[in-house]
Amino acid sequence: MTTLAKPSGRMARARAPGTEPKSASGAERRSPGRLPTAVVLTGTDPATIKGGIATAVAGYHHALIQCDLFGGLIPTFQAGSASGKWLPWVRALPALRRTIDRLNREGKAAVVYGHAGPRFSLLRESLTLLWARANGARTMLQLHTPYMDRYMNKRWVRSLLHIAFLPVDQVTVLSPWWQRRLTEGGFPGTIVIPNPLSAQLEAMAHRTLARADSGPKVTDAEDPVVILAMARLTSGKGIQTAVEALAHLPERFVLDIAGDGPELRNLQDLARKIGVVDRTRFLGWISGTEKDRRLSEADIFCAPSKADAFSMSMIEALCHGLPVVTVRSRAIADLVKDGETGYVVEIDDSKAVAQAILALAQPSVRADMGRAAASWVLNELSGKVVGRRIEQAALAVLEDA
Numbered sequence: 001m002t003t004l005a006k007p008s009g010r011m012a013r014a015r016a017p018g019t020e021p022k023s024a025s026g027a028e029r030r031s032p033g034r035l036p037t038a039v040v041l042t043g044t045d046p047a048t049i050k051g052g053i054a055t056a057v058a059g060y061h062h063a064l065i066q067c068d069l070f071g072g073l074i075p076t077f078q079a080g081s082a083s084g085k086w087l088p089w090v091r092a093l094p095a096l097r098r099t100i101d102r103l104n105r106e107g108k109a110a111v112v113y114g115h116a117g118p119r120f121s122l123l124r125e126s127l128t129l130l131w132a133r134a135n136g137a138r139t140m141l142q143l144h145t146p147y148m149d150r151y152m153n154k155r156w157v158r159s160l161l162h163i164a165f166l167p168v169d170q171v172t173v174l175s176p177w178w179q180r181r182l183t184e185g186g187f188p189g190t191i192v193i194p195n196p197l198s199a200q201l202e203a204m205a206h207r208t209l210a211r212a213d214s215g216p217k218v219t220d221a222e223d224p225v226v227i228l229a230m231a232r233l234t235s236g237k238g239i240q241t242a243v244e245a246l247a248h249l250p251e252r253f254v255l256d257i258a259g260d261g262p263e264l265r266n267l268q269d270l271a272r273k274i275g276v277v278d279r280t281r282f283l284g285w286i287s288g289t290e291k292d293r294r295l296s297e298a299d300i301f302c303a304p305s306k307a308d309a310f311s312m313s314m315i316e317a318l319c320h321g322l323p324v325v326t327v328r329s330r331a332i333a334d335l336v337k338d339g340e341t342g343y344v345v346e347i348d349d350s351k352a353v354a355q356a357i358l359a360l361a362q363p364s365v366r367a368d369m370g371r372a373a374a375s376w377v378l379n380e381l382s383g384k385v386v387g388r389r390i391e392q393a394a395l396a397v398l399e400d401a
Contacts, residue, residue: 035109037394038071039064040099040137042092042128043115045075053117053144054079055312059196059383060115060142060390067387069394071110072099076124089124093131100135110137111394114168118145122164130167138397141168142193146309148178149330152185161187169397174310175334191393195310196386197377201319204292208321208374212367225253227357228298228322230286233261236307238327243267244350245302246276249357255302258283258294295320300360302326306347311335318377321370325356341373 046058057073064070076092078084096112103110112132114125122145129139151157165171165187172193173179182190197205227246231237239257246255257267257280264282271277286294295301301317306329308314314324314335324342326332327349338344343356360366379385 035107037069037391037398038103038106038108038110039069039390039394040072040074040096040103040110040112040132041115042074042076042096042112042125043142044117044121045078045088046073047075053115053121055198055316056144056195056310057115058198059201059381059386060113062199062202063196063383063387063390066383067391069387069391071103071108074099076114076128077121085120086124089128092128096128096132097135100132100137104136109398111140111397112137113140113142113390113394115142115144118147121145126164126167133167138169138394138401139167140170140172140393140397141165142172142174143178143182144174144309146307146330148309149181152181158186169400170393172393175331177331177334178309181330191389193389193393194381194386195312195315196383197315197319197381199383201316202378202382205319205374205378208319209371209378212321212371212374222252225300225357225361226298227253227255227300227302228258228294228317229255229302230258230291230294230313230317231303231305233257233259233263233267234307235263236305237261237263238304238306238348239263239267240270241304241327241348241350241353242302243270243276243280244274245304245353245357246271246279247274248351248354251279253357254279254281256281256283256294256298258286258291260285291316292320295322298322299363299366300325300357301342302353302357304345304347304353305329308332315377315381318373321367321374323360323366323369323373325353325360327353337372337376341369341376 041060043057044053046054061073074092074095076089078088100110112129114129116122116125125141129141132139171190173190174194176192179190179192229239229242231239233239242255271280301322301324303311303314303324303326310331317324324336326336326344327347328344329347333344336342336344345352345356
Protein backbone atom coordinates (compact mmCIF):
# COMPACT_ATOMS: atom_id res chain seq x y z
CA MET A 1 0.00 0.00 0.00
CA THR A 2 1.01 3.65 -0.23
CA THR A 3 0.52 6.39 2.25
CA LEU A 4 -0.87 9.58 0.82
CA ALA A 5 1.55 12.13 2.16
CA LYS A 6 4.95 12.30 3.74
CA PRO A 7 5.82 15.22 6.03
CA SER A 8 7.14 17.12 3.01
CA GLY A 9 3.76 16.80 1.29
CA ARG A 10 5.08 14.42 -1.36
CA MET A 11 3.58 11.01 -2.03
CA ALA A 12 5.02 8.30 0.20
CA ARG A 13 6.95 5.37 -1.22
CA ALA A 14 4.80 2.49 -2.42
CA ARG A 15 4.47 -0.96 -0.93
CA ALA A 16 3.55 -3.88 -3.11
CA PRO A 17 -0.01 -5.15 -2.56
CA GLY A 18 -0.16 -7.82 0.11
CA THR A 19 3.04 -6.67 1.83
CA GLU A 20 1.47 -4.55 4.54
CA PRO A 21 3.32 -4.82 7.84
CA LYS A 22 2.14 -7.62 10.06
CA SER A 23 0.53 -6.80 13.37
CA ALA A 24 2.99 -6.65 16.21
CA SER A 25 2.29 -8.16 19.57
CA GLY A 26 2.50 -6.00 22.67
CA ALA A 27 6.02 -7.33 23.27
CA GLU A 28 7.09 -6.49 19.72
CA ARG A 29 5.75 -2.94 20.07
CA ARG A 30 8.00 -2.60 23.11
CA SER A 31 11.09 -4.29 21.69
CA PRO A 32 14.46 -2.49 21.72
CA GLY A 33 14.71 0.12 18.97
CA ARG A 34 10.92 0.55 18.64
CA LEU A 35 8.87 2.80 20.87
CA PRO A 36 5.51 1.54 22.09
CA THR A 37 2.71 2.86 19.86
CA ALA A 38 -0.16 4.96 21.23
CA VAL A 39 -3.11 6.06 19.09
CA VAL A 40 -5.01 9.24 19.96
CA LEU A 41 -8.57 9.53 18.63
CA THR A 42 -10.06 12.84 17.48
CA GLY A 43 -13.54 13.48 16.09
CA THR A 44 -17.15 13.58 17.25
CA ASP A 45 -17.66 13.28 20.99
CA PRO A 46 -18.91 9.68 21.54
CA ALA A 47 -21.10 11.01 24.36
CA THR A 48 -23.20 12.75 21.68
CA ILE A 49 -26.61 11.10 21.63
CA LYS A 50 -27.26 11.39 17.89
CA GLY A 51 -25.00 10.56 14.99
CA GLY A 52 -23.34 7.58 13.35
CA ILE A 53 -19.80 8.92 13.75
CA ALA A 54 -20.30 9.26 17.51
CA THR A 55 -21.33 5.59 17.64
CA ALA A 56 -18.36 4.67 15.47
CA VAL A 57 -15.83 6.56 17.62
CA ALA A 58 -17.00 4.57 20.64
CA GLY A 59 -16.12 1.43 18.70
CA TYR A 60 -12.63 2.70 17.83
CA HIS A 61 -12.09 3.51 21.51
CA HIS A 62 -12.99 -0.08 22.39
CA ALA A 63 -10.73 -1.50 19.63
CA LEU A 64 -7.71 0.50 20.80
CA ILE A 65 -8.20 -0.60 24.40
CA GLN A 66 -8.55 -4.23 23.29
CA CYS A 67 -5.17 -4.04 21.53
CA ASP A 68 -3.37 -1.94 24.17
CA LEU A 69 -3.02 1.01 21.79
CA PHE A 70 -5.21 3.67 23.40
CA GLY A 71 -3.43 6.98 23.93
CA GLY A 72 -6.36 9.33 24.43
CA LEU A 73 -9.67 10.58 23.04
CA ILE A 74 -10.06 14.29 22.26
CA PRO A 75 -13.47 15.46 20.94
CA THR A 76 -13.35 18.08 18.19
CA PHE A 77 -17.13 18.28 17.64
CA GLN A 78 -20.29 18.05 19.74
CA ALA A 79 -23.75 17.90 18.23
CA GLY A 80 -26.66 19.92 19.53
CA SER A 81 -25.56 23.55 19.24
CA ALA A 82 -23.86 25.96 16.86
CA SER A 83 -20.94 26.37 19.26
CA GLY A 84 -20.40 22.61 19.17
CA LYS A 85 -19.03 22.87 15.63
CA TRP A 86 -15.95 24.89 16.54
CA LEU A 87 -15.64 25.52 20.30
CA PRO A 88 -14.68 21.89 21.12
CA TRP A 89 -12.13 22.05 18.29
CA VAL A 90 -10.53 25.20 19.72
CA ARG A 91 -10.30 23.48 23.10
CA ALA A 92 -8.99 20.30 21.48
CA LEU A 93 -5.80 21.87 20.12
CA PRO A 94 -4.06 22.57 23.45
CA ALA A 95 -5.43 19.28 24.81
CA LEU A 96 -3.92 17.43 21.86
CA ARG A 97 -0.54 19.08 22.37
CA ARG A 98 -0.57 18.11 26.05
CA THR A 99 -1.51 14.54 25.14
CA ILE A 100 1.30 14.22 22.60
CA ASP A 101 3.77 15.67 25.11
CA ARG A 102 2.57 13.20 27.75
CA LEU A 103 2.99 10.24 25.42
CA ASN A 104 6.48 11.44 24.49
CA ARG A 105 7.42 11.62 28.17
CA GLU A 106 6.10 8.08 28.59
CA GLY A 107 8.37 6.93 25.76
CA LYS A 108 5.53 6.24 23.31
CA ALA A 109 5.25 7.05 19.62
CA ALA A 110 2.03 9.04 19.08
CA VAL A 111 -0.25 8.50 16.09
CA VAL A 112 -3.24 10.85 15.94
CA TYR A 113 -6.24 9.23 14.26
CA GLY A 114 -8.87 11.73 13.08
CA HIS A 115 -12.44 10.83 12.12
CA ALA A 116 -14.10 13.09 9.58
CA GLY A 117 -17.55 13.58 8.15
CA PRO A 118 -18.31 15.98 5.29
CA ARG A 119 -17.41 19.62 4.68
CA PHE A 120 -16.51 21.45 7.92
CA SER A 121 -15.89 18.16 9.72
CA LEU A 122 -13.24 17.27 7.14
CA LEU A 123 -11.72 20.75 7.43
CA ARG A 124 -11.62 20.50 11.24
CA GLU A 125 -9.89 17.14 11.21
CA SER A 126 -7.40 18.22 8.54
CA LEU A 127 -6.42 21.24 10.66
CA THR A 128 -6.29 19.04 13.76
CA LEU A 129 -3.91 16.64 12.07
CA LEU A 130 -1.80 19.54 10.80
CA TRP A 131 -1.48 20.66 14.43
CA ALA A 132 -0.62 17.10 15.48
CA ARG A 133 2.13 16.94 12.86
CA ALA A 134 3.49 20.29 14.03
CA ASN A 135 3.74 18.80 17.52
CA GLY A 136 5.67 15.74 16.36
CA ALA A 137 2.95 13.08 15.94
CA ARG A 138 2.17 10.95 12.91
CA THR A 139 -1.36 11.06 11.50
CA MET A 140 -4.19 8.97 10.06
CA LEU A 141 -7.58 10.13 8.79
CA GLN A 142 -10.72 7.97 8.66
CA LEU A 143 -13.32 9.09 6.11
CA HIS A 144 -16.93 8.54 7.20
CA THR A 145 -18.97 10.65 4.79
CA PRO A 146 -21.08 9.26 1.92
CA TYR A 147 -20.52 12.61 0.19
CA MET A 148 -17.04 11.39 -0.69
CA ASP A 149 -18.68 9.61 -3.64
CA ARG A 150 -19.97 12.96 -4.90
CA TYR A 151 -16.62 14.66 -4.23
CA MET A 152 -14.86 12.21 -6.54
CA ASN A 153 -16.95 13.52 -9.47
CA LYS A 154 -15.79 17.15 -9.14
CA ARG A 155 -12.27 18.13 -10.12
CA TRP A 156 -12.15 21.27 -7.97
CA VAL A 157 -13.30 19.31 -4.90
CA ARG A 158 -10.66 16.66 -5.57
CA SER A 159 -8.05 19.43 -5.68
CA LEU A 160 -9.21 20.67 -2.28
CA LEU A 161 -9.06 17.13 -0.93
CA HIS A 162 -5.44 16.80 -2.03
CA ILE A 163 -4.70 19.89 0.06
CA ALA A 164 -6.75 18.62 3.01
CA PHE A 165 -4.83 15.33 2.93
CA LEU A 166 -1.38 16.96 2.98
CA PRO A 167 -0.97 16.63 6.80
CA VAL A 168 -2.22 13.02 6.65
CA ASP A 169 0.24 10.12 6.62
CA GLN A 170 -2.47 7.53 5.89
CA VAL A 171 -6.04 7.95 4.70
CA THR A 172 -8.33 5.10 5.75
CA VAL A 173 -11.77 4.16 4.41
CA LEU A 174 -14.59 1.99 5.68
CA SER A 175 -14.86 -0.78 3.10
CA PRO A 176 -13.38 -2.13 -0.14
CA TRP A 177 -16.02 -0.26 -2.16
CA TRP A 178 -14.81 3.07 -0.80
CA GLN A 179 -11.20 2.09 -1.41
CA ARG A 180 -11.98 1.40 -5.08
CA ARG A 181 -13.98 4.63 -5.36
CA LEU A 182 -11.16 6.81 -4.06
CA THR A 183 -8.63 5.05 -6.26
CA GLU A 184 -10.83 5.81 -9.29
CA GLY A 185 -10.96 9.44 -8.15
CA GLY A 186 -7.19 9.79 -8.06
CA PHE A 187 -6.45 8.86 -4.44
CA PRO A 188 -4.55 5.56 -4.46
CA GLY A 189 -3.01 4.19 -1.31
CA THR A 190 -6.00 4.26 1.02
CA ILE A 191 -6.43 1.26 3.31
CA VAL A 192 -9.59 -0.31 4.69
CA ILE A 193 -10.40 -0.03 8.39
CA PRO A 194 -14.11 -0.70 9.04
CA ASN A 195 -16.00 0.74 11.97
CA PRO A 196 -15.44 -1.63 14.91
CA LEU A 197 -18.11 -2.73 17.34
CA SER A 198 -18.38 -0.90 20.63
CA ALA A 199 -18.02 -2.97 23.78
CA GLN A 200 -21.81 -2.95 24.15
CA LEU A 201 -22.47 -4.11 20.58
CA GLU A 202 -19.83 -6.80 20.82
CA ALA A 203 -21.44 -8.13 24.00
CA MET A 204 -24.85 -8.05 22.28
CA ALA A 205 -23.55 -10.09 19.33
CA HIS A 206 -22.20 -12.72 21.73
CA ARG A 207 -25.56 -12.84 23.54
CA THR A 208 -27.32 -13.22 20.20
CA LEU A 209 -25.22 -16.27 19.36
CA ALA A 210 -25.86 -17.76 22.80
CA ARG A 211 -29.62 -17.34 22.34
CA ALA A 212 -29.44 -18.81 18.84
CA ASP A 213 -28.34 -22.13 20.31
CA SER A 214 -31.79 -22.47 21.87
CA GLY A 215 -33.51 -22.22 18.47
CA PRO A 216 -35.86 -19.64 16.89
CA LYS A 217 -38.54 -17.80 18.84
CA VAL A 218 -41.79 -19.74 19.06
CA THR A 219 -44.47 -17.72 17.26
CA ASP A 220 -47.99 -18.26 16.02
CA ALA A 221 -48.68 -18.08 12.30
CA GLU A 222 -50.84 -15.00 12.88
CA ASP A 223 -48.43 -13.16 15.20
CA PRO A 224 -47.33 -9.75 13.93
CA VAL A 225 -44.03 -9.58 12.07
CA VAL A 226 -42.30 -6.41 13.23
CA ILE A 227 -40.17 -4.57 10.66
CA LEU A 228 -37.87 -1.93 12.15
CA ALA A 229 -36.45 1.02 10.21
CA MET A 230 -34.09 3.26 12.15
CA ALA A 231 -32.60 6.39 10.59
CA ARG A 232 -32.56 10.14 10.36
CA LEU A 233 -35.74 10.94 8.42
CA THR A 234 -34.28 12.57 5.33
CA SER A 235 -34.93 11.86 1.66
CA GLY A 236 -31.80 9.79 1.05
CA LYS A 237 -32.46 7.31 3.87
CA GLY A 238 -35.11 5.42 1.90
CA ILE A 239 -37.75 5.28 4.63
CA GLN A 240 -40.37 6.20 2.02
CA THR A 241 -39.53 2.93 0.25
CA ALA A 242 -40.08 1.01 3.49
CA VAL A 243 -43.52 2.60 3.96
CA GLU A 244 -44.47 1.87 0.35
CA ALA A 245 -43.31 -1.74 0.74
CA LEU A 246 -45.74 -2.21 3.62
CA ALA A 247 -48.64 -1.76 1.21
CA HIS A 248 -47.49 -4.92 -0.64
CA LEU A 249 -47.35 -7.03 2.53
CA PRO A 250 -50.03 -8.99 4.43
CA GLU A 251 -51.83 -7.30 7.31
CA ARG A 252 -49.76 -9.03 10.00
CA PHE A 253 -46.63 -7.13 8.95
CA VAL A 254 -46.14 -3.88 10.86
CA LEU A 255 -43.50 -1.17 10.46
CA ASP A 256 -41.80 0.66 13.32
CA ILE A 257 -39.96 3.81 12.23
CA ALA A 258 -37.41 5.11 14.73
CA GLY A 259 -35.98 8.53 13.98
CA ASP A 260 -36.80 12.16 13.42
CA GLY A 261 -36.08 14.68 10.71
CA PRO A 262 -37.59 16.89 8.02
CA GLU A 263 -39.36 14.04 6.20
CA LEU A 264 -41.51 13.00 9.19
CA ARG A 265 -44.68 14.80 8.08
CA ASN A 266 -44.33 13.57 4.49
CA LEU A 267 -43.92 9.98 5.68
CA GLN A 268 -46.99 10.24 7.91
CA ASP A 269 -49.00 11.65 5.00
CA LEU A 270 -47.76 8.83 2.74
CA ALA A 271 -48.80 6.16 5.26
CA ARG A 272 -52.31 7.62 5.36
CA LYS A 273 -52.51 7.99 1.59
CA ILE A 274 -51.62 4.37 0.79
CA GLY A 275 -53.69 2.90 3.63
CA VAL A 276 -50.98 1.59 5.99
CA VAL A 277 -51.21 4.20 8.74
CA ASP A 278 -52.72 1.61 11.14
CA ARG A 279 -49.66 -0.61 10.64
CA THR A 280 -47.03 2.14 10.81
CA ARG A 281 -45.73 3.37 14.16
CA PHE A 282 -43.55 6.50 14.34
CA LEU A 283 -41.41 6.12 17.44
CA GLY A 284 -39.33 9.31 17.27
CA TRP A 285 -35.61 9.29 17.98
CA ILE A 286 -34.65 6.43 20.30
CA SER A 287 -31.42 5.63 22.10
CA GLY A 288 -30.02 3.63 24.98
CA THR A 289 -32.23 0.98 26.54
CA GLU A 290 -35.21 1.98 24.41
CA LYS A 291 -33.25 1.34 21.23
CA ASP A 292 -32.00 -2.00 22.55
CA ARG A 293 -35.58 -2.99 23.40
CA ARG A 294 -36.90 -2.11 19.96
CA LEU A 295 -34.09 -4.00 18.24
CA SER A 296 -34.69 -7.03 20.47
CA GLU A 297 -38.44 -7.02 19.78
CA ALA A 298 -38.14 -6.58 16.02
CA ASP A 299 -38.10 -9.47 13.55
CA ILE A 300 -36.59 -7.80 10.46
CA PHE A 301 -34.51 -4.68 9.92
CA CYS A 302 -35.30 -2.62 6.81
CA ALA A 303 -32.62 -0.15 5.64
CA PRO A 304 -33.25 0.93 2.03
CA SER A 305 -30.83 3.86 2.35
CA LYS A 306 -28.79 5.28 -0.52
CA ALA A 307 -27.13 7.92 1.70
CA ASP A 308 -24.85 5.97 4.03
CA ALA A 309 -21.10 5.41 3.95
CA PHE A 310 -21.22 2.61 6.52
CA SER A 311 -24.58 2.23 8.25
CA MET A 312 -24.06 1.91 12.00
CA SER A 313 -27.77 1.25 12.54
CA MET A 314 -27.44 -1.71 10.19
CA ILE A 315 -24.48 -2.99 12.18
CA GLU A 316 -26.50 -2.64 15.39
CA ALA A 317 -29.28 -4.70 13.81
CA LEU A 318 -26.87 -7.44 12.75
CA CYS A 319 -25.50 -7.59 16.30
CA HIS A 320 -29.04 -8.14 17.56
CA GLY A 321 -29.46 -11.02 15.12
CA LEU A 322 -31.85 -9.26 12.77
CA PRO A 323 -31.74 -10.15 9.07
CA VAL A 324 -31.40 -6.94 7.06
CA VAL A 325 -33.29 -5.96 3.93
CA THR A 326 -31.37 -3.21 2.15
CA VAL A 327 -30.57 -1.84 -1.30
CA ARG A 328 -27.66 -2.11 -3.70
CA SER A 329 -26.02 1.23 -2.96
CA ARG A 330 -22.34 2.05 -2.57
CA ALA A 331 -20.71 -0.06 0.15
CA ILE A 332 -23.85 -1.89 1.31
CA ALA A 333 -22.75 -5.14 -0.35
CA ASP A 334 -19.68 -5.00 1.91
CA LEU A 335 -21.96 -5.11 4.98
CA VAL A 336 -24.85 -7.42 4.08
CA LYS A 337 -24.21 -10.80 2.48
CA ASP A 338 -27.12 -11.29 0.11
CA GLY A 339 -29.00 -14.47 0.98
CA GLU A 340 -26.86 -15.10 4.08
CA THR A 341 -27.37 -12.23 6.54
CA GLY A 342 -30.22 -10.53 4.68
CA TYR A 343 -31.31 -9.51 1.21
CA VAL A 344 -30.02 -6.78 -1.10
CA VAL A 345 -32.43 -5.38 -3.73
CA GLU A 346 -32.45 -2.50 -6.19
CA ILE A 347 -32.76 1.11 -5.03
CA ASP A 348 -36.27 2.67 -4.75
CA ASP A 349 -38.01 -0.63 -5.56
CA SER A 350 -40.69 -1.03 -2.89
CA LYS A 351 -42.06 -4.25 -4.42
CA ALA A 352 -38.63 -5.86 -4.31
CA VAL A 353 -38.24 -4.75 -0.69
CA ALA A 354 -41.62 -6.32 0.10
CA GLN A 355 -40.67 -9.58 -1.61
CA ALA A 356 -37.44 -9.75 0.38
CA ILE A 357 -39.35 -9.18 3.62
CA LEU A 358 -41.84 -11.90 2.67
CA ALA A 359 -38.93 -14.28 2.15
CA LEU A 360 -38.16 -13.74 5.85
CA ALA A 361 -41.67 -14.53 7.06
CA GLN A 362 -40.66 -17.88 8.57
CA PRO A 363 -39.05 -17.63 12.03
CA SER A 364 -36.59 -20.42 11.21
CA VAL A 365 -35.28 -18.48 8.18
CA ARG A 366 -34.89 -15.34 10.28
CA ALA A 367 -33.12 -17.30 13.01
CA ASP A 368 -30.61 -18.82 10.58
CA MET A 369 -29.81 -15.45 9.03
CA GLY A 370 -29.68 -13.78 12.44
CA ARG A 371 -27.12 -16.30 13.66
CA ALA A 372 -25.04 -15.75 10.52
CA ALA A 373 -25.32 -11.97 10.99
CA ALA A 374 -24.01 -12.04 14.56
CA SER A 375 -21.18 -14.40 13.57
CA TRP A 376 -20.20 -12.12 10.67
CA VAL A 377 -19.97 -8.94 12.75
CA LEU A 378 -17.87 -10.68 15.40
CA ASN A 379 -15.52 -12.18 12.82
CA GLU A 380 -15.11 -8.95 10.86
CA LEU A 381 -15.76 -6.04 13.24
CA SER A 382 -14.84 -7.09 16.77
CA GLY A 383 -12.54 -4.80 18.72
CA LYS A 384 -9.52 -7.09 18.47
CA VAL A 385 -9.96 -7.71 14.72
CA VAL A 386 -10.26 -4.03 13.81
CA GLY A 387 -7.70 -3.07 16.45
CA ARG A 388 -5.12 -5.19 14.65
CA ARG A 389 -5.88 -3.33 11.41
CA ILE A 390 -5.37 0.00 13.17
CA GLU A 391 -2.13 -1.29 14.65
CA GLN A 392 -0.82 -2.33 11.23
CA ALA A 393 -1.60 1.11 9.81
CA ALA A 394 -0.08 2.94 12.77
CA LEU A 395 3.14 0.92 12.60
CA ALA A 396 3.35 1.60 8.85
CA VAL A 397 3.15 5.38 9.23
CA LEU A 398 5.77 5.26 11.99
CA GLU A 399 8.08 3.15 9.82
CA ASP A 400 7.68 5.64 6.96
CA ALA A 401 8.51 8.60 9.23
